[in-house]
Amino acid sequence: MACDFIFVLLAFWFVNFSLRGLPGGVKALTLPLIFLLTIINIIIYWIGGLYNTLWAFTGTREVLQIGFVTLIASGVDLAIGLLIQNRLRYVQYIFVWITLFMFALALRMSYRLLRFVRDWLSARSRRAHRRVLIIGADDYGSMLVSQMQDGRLPLGTPVVILDDNRLKWGKRVHGVKVYGGIDKLGKVVRIYSIDEVVVASPNILNDQIKSIYDVAASCGCDVRVSQGLEDSLKMDITSPVKLREIDLNDLVGRKEVQLDIDEIRDYIEHRTVLITGAGGSIGSEIARQVALYDPECIILFDWYENLVFELFNDLKLVFDKGIKFCVEIGSIQDKVCLERLFIAYNPSVVFHAAAHKHVPLMENNPAEAIKNNVFGTYNVASLSHHYGVERFVMISTDKSVNPTNVMGATKYLAERIIQSLSQQSQTHFACVRFGNVLGSAGSVIP
Incomplete structure (x- = not known):
């Protein structure tokens, strides 16, 4: 409020004296009148709610x-000037309003700007004090150290390097010591109080990235990886080094398998696809992938309405291109319900992902595992055969191989059902055994 008082005074002073050269001999506002108008304007500001807003969020x-x-406020100023017959020209009151508006806005925006600059400087200071360990004393690692030191890459301060090449141990890269091999990561993190680990050598990604991540995570360090040495050597050395957060693919230890897009599209495009267990982590991802290939209709079948409803909303939001999405609630153990669904939609492709898959829970509930995984699979598969489904894909598990638990045994029996039907049906039956699926519910890698 005090700042507004000063700025309003300045606004009247500026307007009072800026147009003195105009013809007509307009009488200038007196100092007492300026103070009176300033007080009245501040009262109007208060009534208008300008002091009820946090300036940081203007x-x-x-x-x-x-x-x-x-x-x-400018209108009130004009009315007061008319009453006491001591007023500026009408055009000057326009300047009064513009000046009041600009000063009030500048005051609040400058406060927001100062907060932004303060937060930016604070964040930059924190980054500058972050202690970074670099893995890889090669060309890319050298470039990374150089750019961190001269400020082009505001990641932190490089304090130590690890590299498995013994010839580099004890040497320095731009003044940063190469301490030893990667096996010393945990020890070095504790000695140097490291905040972040950056994997600079692309040769490490496929071999040791998971162990590096495990050690760094156990010590509370963030981990980033390089985009690739080949790309870095092609780019301008003045450009900032490209880093990224670690992702699930880095933990697999192999390259991602590329799909045959044309073959997938051939049996999904313009067809009706039924997905059982659509609300689960695997079923929902199947639905998202199927939607990429322009099916005519996707039927989302699950017994738990909340998850499948969320999936339905997500799909409608992302794939707004004429695909029909249908939600059906029911259990694969209910054959009558399933048959009604097959009659209504006549699906061409079925992805059977519905199953009880949690091993410890199925050990305690073997009857439910059998009813759902064995008899439920038989219901879906037999109806697919009866109603002439073109392709049927069952999602199985690696635990069905020489099963040692109830869940694995039930999935083994379900596979045998599919194999039996495939020998007597025109439907193309297939089983796909999944291991631990990255990012899925119940995966060993969350």
């Missing part, structure tokens, strides 16, 4: 509010 709504309140 936005479009606040700008409009400031414009409206200052316009009202």
Whole structure:
């Protein structure tokens, strides 16, 4: 409020003396009148709610509010000038409003700007004090150290390097010591109080990235990896080094398998696809992938309505291109319900992902595992055969191989059912055994 008082005084002073050269001999506002108008304007600001808003969050709504309140204040100033017969020209009151508006807005926006600059400097200071360990004393690692030291890469301060090449141990890269091999990671992190580990050598990604991540995570360090040495050597050395957060693919230890897009599209495009267990982590991802190949209709079948409803909303939001999404609630153990579904939609492709898959729970509930995984699979598969489904894909598990638990045994029996039907049906039956699926519910890698 005190700042507004000073700025309003300055606004009247600026307007009072800026147009003195105009012809007509307009009488200048007296100092007592300026103080009176300033006090009245501050009261109007208060009534107009300008002091009920946090200046740090000034936005479009606040700008409009400031414009409206200052316009009202200028109108009151004009009315007072008319009453006491000591007024400026009408055009000068326009300048009064513009000046009040600009000063009030500048005051609030400058406060927001100062907070932004303060937060930016604080964040930059924190980054500058982050202690970074670099893995790889090769060309890419050298470039990374150089750019961190001269500020082009505001990641932190490089304090130590690890590399498995013994000839580099004890040497320095731009003044940063190569301490030893990667096997010393845990020890070095504790000695140097490391905040972040950056994997600079692409040769490490396929071999040791998981162990590096495990050690760093256990010590509370963030981990980033390089985009690739080949790309870095092609780019301008003045450009910042490209880093990225570690992702699940880095933990697999092999390259991602590329899909045959054309073959997939051939049996999904313009067809009706039924997905059982669509609300689960695997079923929902199958639905998202199937939607990429322009099916005519996707039927999301699950017994738990909340998850499948969320999936339905996500798909409608992302794939707004004429695909029909249908949600059906029911159990694969209910053959009557399933048959009604096959009659209504006549699916061409079925992905059977519905199953009880948690090993410890199925050990305690073997009857439920059998009813759902064995008899439920038989219901879906037999109806697919009966109603002439073109392709049927069952999602199985590696635990069905020489099963040692109830869940694995039930999935083994389900596979035998599919194998039996495939020998007597025109439907193309297939089983796909999954291991631990990255990012799925119940995976060993969350």
